[in-house]
Amino acid sequence: MPLVTEAERFIRSDGPDKVTGSGRYVADLSLTGMLTAKFLYAGVPHARITKLDVEPARQMSGVFAVITQDDVPERRFGSVADRTLFAQDVVRFEGEVIAAVAAIDDDSAQRAIDAIVFEYEELPPLTDLEEAIKDGALLVHENWESYAAGSVVRDGNVASFTSIERGDVDEGLADSDHVITSRYVADASHAAPIEPRGVVAQWEGDRVTIWSSTQVPFQARDGVCETLDLPSNRVRVVVPHLGGGFGGKCGFHYEAHVAALARAARRPVRLVFSREEEFLAPDRRREGMIVEITTGMTNDGDIKARKAKVLLDNGAYSADSSFFPHMAAMHAIGPYVIENVSAEASSIYTNHQPSGSVRAPTAPQGCWAVESHTDELAAAIGMDPVEFRKRNCVDTGRMSATGQVFDEIGLQQCLSDAVDGLGDISNLPEDESIGVGVGWWGSFPGASGAYVKIDSDGRGVIITGAQECGTGSVMTLPILVAKELGMDPDDFELVYQDTSAAPYDSGATGSQTILNNGRATVEAAQQVAAQLKDLAAKELEAAPEDIVLVDGRAHVAGSPEAAVDISRLARIASRGEMLLGRGSGTPAEYPSAVGVSCVGDQDLSWWVGPQFSCHAARIRLDRDTGVVRVLEVSTAHDSGVIINEVGAAGQVEGGVLMGIGQALTEGTVYSEDGGQLNPAFLDYKLQTIADAPRIKTSFVEVHTPGMGPHGSKPIAEAPNVATAAAISNAIAKLIGRPVRQLPMTAERVWAEARS
Amino acid sequence: MSESLSLTVNGVAYSVNVDMGRNLLSVLRGELGLTGTKEGCDDCECGACMVLIDGKPVNSCSFLAVQAADRSVTTIEGVVTPEGLDQVQQAFLEKGGVQCGFCTPGMIMSARALLDQCPDPSEEEIKIGLSGNLCRCTGYSRILAAVALAAAAD
Numbered sequence: 001m002p003l004v005t006e007a008e009r010f011i012r013s014d015g016p017d018k019v020t021g022s023g024r025y026v027a028d029l030s031l032t033g034m035l036t037a038k039f040l041y042a043g044v045p046h047a048r049i050t051k052l053d054v055e056p057a058r059q060m061s062g063v064f065a066v067i068t069q070d071d072v073p074e075r076r077f078g079s080v081a082d083r084t085l086f087a088q089d090v091v092r093f094e095g096e097v098i099a100a101v102a103a104i105d106d107d108s109a110q111r112a113i114d115a116i117v118f119e120y121e122e123l124p125p126l127t128d129l130e131e132a133i134k135d136g137a138l139l140v141h142e143n144w145e146s147y148a149a150g151s152v153v154r155d156g157n158v159a160s161f162t163s164i165e166r167g168d169v170d171e172g173l174a175d176s177d178h179v180i181t182s183r184y185v186a187d188a189s190h191a192a193p194i195e196p197r198g199v200v201a202q203w204e205g206d207r208v209t210i211w212s213s214t215q216v217p218f219q220a221r222d223g224v225c226e227t228l229d230l231p232s233n234r235v236r237v238v239v240p241h242l243g244g245g246f247g248g249k250c251g252f253h254y255e256a257h258v259a260a261l262a263r264a265a266r267r268p269v270r271l272v273f274s275r276e277e278e279f280l281a282p283d284r285r286r287e288g289m290i291v292e293i294t295t296g297m298t299n300d301g302d303i304k305a306r307k308a309k310v311l312l313d314n315g316a317y318s319a320d321s322s323f324f325p326h327m328a329a330m331h332a333i334g335p336y337v338i339e340n341v342s343a344e345a346s347s348i349y350t351n352h353q354p355s356g357s358v359r360a361p362t363a364p365q366g367c368w369a370v371e372s373h374t375d376e377l378a379a380a381i382g383m384d385p386v387e388f389r390k391r392n393c394v395d396t397g398r399m400s401a402t403g404q405v406f407d408e409i410g411l412q413q414c415l416s417d418a419v420d421g422l423g424d425i426s427n428l429p430e431d432e433s434i435g436v437g438v439g440w441w442g443s444f445p446g447a448s449g450a451y452v453k454i455d456s457d458g459r460g461v462i463i464t465g466a467q468e469c470g471t472g473s474v475m476t477l478p479i480l481v482a483k484e485l486g487m488d489p490d491d492f493e494l495v496y497q498d499t500s501a502a503p504y505d506s507g508a509t510g511s512q513t514i515l516n517n518g519r520a521t522v523e524a525a526q527q528v529a530a531q532l533k534d535l536a537a538k539e540l541e542a543a544p545e546d547i548v549l550v551d552g553r554a555h556v557a558g559s560p561e562a563a564v565d566i567s568r569l570a571r572i573a574s575r576g577e578m579l580l581g582r583g584s585g586t587p588a589e590y591p592s593a594v595g596v597s598c599v600g601d602q603d604l605s606w607w608v609g610p611q612f613s614c615h616a617a618r619i620r621l622d623r624d625t626g627v628v629r630v631l632e633v634s635t636a637h638d639s640g641v642i643i644n645e646v647g648a649a650g651q652v653e654g655g656v657l658m659g660i661g662q663a664l665t666e667g668t669v670y671s672e673d674g675g676q677l678n679p680a681f682l683d684y685k686l687q688t689i690a691d692a693p694r695i696k697t698s699f700v701e702v703h704t705p706g707m708g709p710h711g712s713k714p715i716a717e718a719p720n721v722a723t724a725a726a727i728s729n730a731i732a733k734l735i736g737r738p739v740r741q742l743p744m745t746a747e748r749v750w751a752e753a754r755s
Numbered sequence: 756m757s758e759s760l761s762l763t764v765n766g767v768a769y770s771v772n773v774d775m776g777r778n779l780l781s782v783l784r785g786e787l788g789l790t791g792t793k794e795g796c797d798d799c800e801c802g803a804c805m806v807l808i809d810g811k812p813v814n815s816c817s818f819l820a821v822q823a824a825d826r827s828v829t830t831i832e833g834v835v836t837p838e839g840l841d842q843v844q845q846a847f848l849e850k851g852g853v854q855c856g857f858c859t860p861g862m863i864m865s866a867r868a869l870l871d872q873c874p875d876p877s878e879e880e881i882k883i884g885l886s887g888n889l890c891r892c893t894g895y896s897r898i899l900a901a902v903a904l905a906a907a908a909d
Contacts, residue, residue, distance in 0.1 A: 011848045018856025019844040019863060021791020021831035028790035194795045194803055194891050195857040243793070243857025244891050275796040470855025470892050646851040646897075653894030654854065681800035681889065690886040692895040 001701070002642035003710055004479055010644055012475035013494065014241065014468065023241045026198030026213045027272045034200070035064055035102040037261055037271035038109040040116050041281065042091035042098055045127075045351040045674035046140075047120035049089055054099055057115040062108030065264035066116070068099045072260050075227045077252065079322035080159055081148040082141055083283075085227055085256055091120065092140055092316035093353050094675050095281035100257050102265040125351040125674040129290055129311040132157045132348045140316060140349035152322045153600035157349040159314040162325040162600035164333065164343045166403060172305025172340030176296025178380050182373040186365035186742040187667035188288040188313060191358045192686060195243020196278040199258040202268040209236045210255050215245040215469045216507030221499045223252025224259055235259075239497035242508075245469040246658070247358040248284045250509045251319050279679030283319035283354035285668065287312045287347070287362065291332060291369035301383045303392050305340035306401070308332035308370075312362065314347040315354035321347050324355070324362050326602040327442075330402070331366025334374070335394045335411060335440040335612060338401040351674045357509065359655070360441055360717035364662050364724050365742055371437040371725030372738040385729065386419055386436055393438060402605040403595035410638030410700030411438065411612035418614035421634030421696040425618070432631070433733040436616045437725025441511075441718045443609035443707060445587030448516035449503025452481055452524040452581045456574035458552075458567025460485075460492040462524075465505030466517035467497045471716050472647035473513035477521050479644060480514075480709050484525035485532065486549030487566060503584065511714030514643060515609075516585060518709045523583030531579050535569045588706045609707040611718040612638040612700075615656065617726035621734045626750025628731060630660050633723060634696040640704040640713030649697045652719040656695050659723025661687045667743040760824055764789065765833030771820075779823050780804045780815035783830060791831035791860050795889070802888030805861035806830050812868040814887070831860035834867060843867050843905040852901035854892030862888045866902045870909055878903070 004010045017023030054066040069086035076084055087096045099116055103109035126132050126140055139156055141147070153161045173179055200211040208230075214220040217237040224235050237255065254271060262269040273281070290311040296304045310328045314321050325345035332343050347355070355361075378388035393415065394400050396408045415438060425434050450464040462481055468474035474496050478489035495501055505517050533547040536554035540547070540562060548557045555563035573579045590608050598605055618632040633656050642648045665685040669677040678684045703711035724742065732738040735753040762769045764787060771786045783789045783806070795803035797816045804816040807829040834841045840848075843866045847853050852862075862885060869876060869884030876884065881902045890898060 009849055012853070014856070015848040015853050016840070018853050018859045019840065019847050020835055021789075021860045023856060024790065025793070025857065027794065028784075192891060193855070193857070194801055194889060195793070195855070196795065241856060244855035246891065275798060275801075470857075472854060650851050650854060650893055650897060653896045654892045655894075657894035658891070680798055681796050682798060686889050686891065688886045688889065689895040689898065690882045692882075692899075695894055695896055 002645040004644045006645045006649065010479065010489065010646060012472050013478065014475060017241065025195055025241045025243050026200060026211055029200050029211055029240065029270065031200065031202055031268040034268040034270050035104060035265055036106050036109045037258055037269050038101050038113050039097045040099040040113050040118060042087060042094055042096040044091065044120065044122055045094050045125040046123040047091050048123060049087065049091065049120050051117055051119035052098065053117035056117060057101060057112040060112050060115060062104040063101060063112045064267055065102040065261050066099060066112060067260055067264055071264065072227065073229045076147060077223060077226055078318045079320050080152055080154065080318035083317040093351055095353055097257065100261050102261040102267070102269045127350050127352060127670060127674045129313055129348045129350065132350055133346065140351060158346045159318050159349050160322040160325050160347045160600065162329055162345050162598065162602060164329045164341060164402060164596060164598050164605060166401065166596045167340030169305045169307050169340045169342040173294065173296040173307065176304045177299045179294060179296045180377055180380055181294040182376055184291045184369035184372060184740050186289040186368065188352065189286040189662055189666045189668060190279060190684065191246040191248025191284060193244030193246055193248055196273040196275055197249060197253060198270065198272040199254050200268065200270045201259040201262040203263055207234050208259050209238060210259055211238050211240055212255050213242055213249055214239060214253065215242065215249040215467055216251065216509055217467055217497055217499050218465065218504050219507060220252050220255045224256045227256045228260060236500040239467060242469050245508060247361065248282060250357050250507065251284060253282055275681065276679050279684070280353065280676055283317055284356035284358060285353050286358040287324060287355035289313070289328065289365045291366065293332060293370060293373045295373065295377055297377055299381060301381050301388050301391055303336055303338050306333060306338050308343040310345035312345065312347040313352055313355060314349050315352040316349065317354040319354050319356040321355050323602040323604065325600065326604040328362040328366050330604055331363055332370055333401045334370040335438060336392045336401060337394055337398050341401045352670065359658065359720045363439065363441060363721040364659060367437060367439045367721050368724040368728055368742055371722065372728045372732065375729045375732060376738065386415060389415055389438055404606045408702050409612055410702045413700045414612055414614040414636035414638055417636035417698045417700060418616040418634050421636065421698060422616050422618055422632060432618060432620045433730045434616060434618045435726045435729030435733060436614065437722040437729060439613045439718065439721030441611045441721055442604065442607040443515060443611060443714050444510035444512050445608060446506050446512060446516050447584065447587060448505040448520045449584045450517055450521040450524050451502065452521065452528050454528060454570045454579035456571050458570040461495060462492050462521060463495045463502045464517055464521060465502040466513050467505065467508040469508035471508065471651060472644065476514060476644045476647055477518065480518055480522050481525040484522060484529050487552055511716040514712060515708040515714050516587060519585030520583040522709045523585050524581035527581030528579050531573065531577065532566060532569050535572055536564050539564045609704055609713050611713050613718050613722050615722040615726040617723065617730050619727060619730040621731065623753060626746035626753065628664055628727065628744065628749060630693045630727060632694045633726070635719065636698045636700055637715065637718060638700045638702050639715040639718060640707060641701050641711040642699050643710065643712050648699065648715050651715050652697045653695045655719025656723050657687050657692055658720050660727065662743060663724035663727040664743055664745065760821060762823055762828060764828040765830060773820055775821050777820050778816055779806070779818045779820045782820040783815060789830050789832050793857055793860060795857065802865060803858055803861045805864040805888065807864055807868055810868065810871060812865050831863060834863060841867065842908045843870065843902065846901040846905035846908065850897045850901040850904055852893060852897040858888060858890045862890065862898060866905065870906055874909060875906055
């Protein structure tokens with residue numbers, strides 16, 4: 001049962017700011033003397049710069065600074081250090097920043113941008129993944145070998161590569177009764193938070209404060225330090241309210257550009273993106289993907305072997321995409337028991353916008369491909385696809401394809417619960433069908449810190465490095481602290497998303513906030529609880545270990561009549577030791593891989609605390625138009641014990657709707673030369689409330705030790721894994737074959753139904 | 756070309772000098788300091804900039820400030836009553852209809868306009884009334900429930 005159930009109506013503490021409009025986001029901030037920033041973008045996917053002259057812009061009235069790569073240190077950054085803040089010599093995608101302007105107002109800034117002399121010689125764009133890995137292909141980065149890249153395995157246009165091998169896949173396929181090969185292609189898509197990103201920077205002496213719409217303030221700070229050559233204690237990154245991220249605002253984005261502009265202009269500077277810039281410029285779109293899978297199985301439906309090859313569109317630079325091949329290989333294998341596997345995945349440089357972590361990177365497309373393939377396997381032997389999955393999916397005590405034996409997990413129960421959640425599906429109309437997909441996703445233990453203090457009036461503050469991106473994770477921390485201290489969550493305020501106020505946290509990324517910062521915050525609260533018990537023991541003339549903290553009071557267990565208020569203890573403490581706890585929650589260790597070999601290992605073959613899910617979708621197809629309407633999605637998730645049911649269910653519902661968008665409408669359309677043709681909500685269609693189906697949410701609450709507080713696992717990304725797969729399988733049932741390209745637009749469904 | 760313009764926003768009369776080409780959203784946010792109304796797309800597609808003009812919902816990004824002259828403009832800042840939160844605002848909090856909150860002001864304005872015109876809406880009517888507002892976080896289930904709750908409480 002969740003720690004706080006839906007019925008208890010926990011109201012998040014940032015809610016009143018948000019419903020009244022009083023909450024401030026970056027674009028709402030205004031500082032005295034503040035200037036407006038604008039960027040000059042490449043505008044072409046691939047070109048050699050022949051002339052860049054910013055002097056005409058610098059001479060214009062109302063213009064305070066114009067900067068290029070010549071004005072910042074020569075530093076490369078990224079998971080492969082292949083990028084500089086501004087383009088240098090060659091531009092590799094249309095949204096690459098050439099120069100930045102700070103001016104008195106929008107119009108002056110735009111005039112300055114227009115006055116910059118930027119000339120170039122166009123180079124042939126590389127946009128086709130399979131062409132890019134052919135011998136003799138044009139190199140997107142001619143000097144790729146000179147880039148720092150840690151342990152990333154690379155070769156020319158292959159920006160990163162991972163393989164997973166176990167058993168003997170050729171022998172396994174040869175021994176199979178049926179061998180099925182499938183190919184699936186996913187278009188790139190976008191995180192598309194409703195708030196376009198913004199950055200404000202202000203220098204005071206040699207210190208800069210940067211307000212940024214980032215999901216990862218510490219990473220943003222470190223990026224500024226690295227690229228502008230500054231010590232970390234001179235750079236403070238603060239996030240006001242953040243209007244969604246979905247991974248799109250992870251990483252290091254423009255904080256350094258704006259800080260450098262503000263330093264040059266000697267004024268505060270604010271950058272706010274338009275929607276078009278939000279589509280074109282950030283190095284965080286969901287990667288396009290080609291997946292080829294071959295699976296061998298017996299007549300009885302036992303999978304014997306799987307071979308998979310995945311190509312990912314890395315785009316022009318490698319912000320954080322170096323781990324994507326390993327993740328994609330894991331999704332191509334899927335949560336199945338397979339003795340013989342061989343999976344290879346490569347992230348390929350192209351002249352497209354760079355790919356980066358968007359909510360469960362590689363998973364929705366990878367799951368869509370492997371789960372559509374799974375239904376093809378079941379169909380080949382006439383087996384019910386749910387039965388086929390129950391037979392082959394991992395379970396408690398069974399060994400995964402990478403040799404991992406799971407402790408207690410709930411995938412099989414998720415399968416049953418999700419399908420049962422659709423109710424009676426025996427007599428569907430002829431234009432309706434259901435489909436099922438199962439998914440998995442890792443948990444990412446890491447370092448994180450927090451403080452908890454209680455002031456003299458008995459009210460508390462949680463000071464945390466964690467970042468709230470909208471999910472409610474940070475808003476949930478008072479529940480955890482209050483439980484440790486026998487107090488009410490409303491007794492606690494939060495100081496958060498400020499790199500100078502709190503210890504490190506990796507940010508709203510990898511669904512890790514409750515997992516890591518929750519653990520840290522609980523540890524800090526436990527220190528305060530121990531202090532309170534010592535103080536209460538003195539007041540009550542008892543032993544500290546006999547004291548319990550309940551309903552704002554401390555008393556000896558079993559003797560509630562002799563109690564002392566926590567507020568009184570807080571007053572006593574304020575005159576001396578003070579109630580102050582610190583936590584840094586030691587992360588769980590990853591198990592080491594056994595029996596699996598991995599080239600380009602990114603520590604993802606074995607997942608500590610993996611999450612599992614099953615989504616079942618009921619759809620209706622209009623055969624005349626190809627329009628698919630999703631009527632209902634029933635979900636079941638093993639994300640461990642649920643902390644806050646409203647928050648967790650909200651993540652599932654939002655993830656499902658994003659999944660429906662990816663399934664049916666959300667795909668970037670490129671011109672032949674690599675430019676985006678639909679960088680606007682008019683042409684890149686998010687789902688509306690009118691499109692939204694009924695979503696049924698159930699949780700298989702497997703208590704998972706050693707992970708998040710109270711046996712919890714993460715939840716934010718996992719619901720974004722299996723929806724497109726479920727919809728794909730429902731469509732395939734109606735038209736007799738899968739639609740092999742994502743999104744499965746009405747046009748593609750219509751064409752496939754008639755082919 | 757700048758001209759003097761009279762605007763009444765949340766019952767307060769303002770006189771501002773603005774370029775006649777300025778949209779209402781930029782004047783509300785830039786000149787009047789009412790930043791509760793958000794800009795998400797500047798293209799009438801997301802609804803984050805929704806305000807009421809004489810009680811009717813309008814995307815203020817695509818509505819000239821001059822068009823609002825001598826009409827009554829209500830923004831999210833004008834929804835709170837002297838007694839506290841409006842029923843719609845309260846319902847969004849209670850039902851978990853708020854996550855990142857960036858779409859929330861626009862959602863609440865559309866919901867308020869719907870309920871003022873149609874106090875007891877069906878599920879379908881709520882969906883139509885809010886179909887011009889994009890939310891990327893919630894999946895809309897809890898927004899739907901919030902508007903239904905507010906309708907019941909109004």
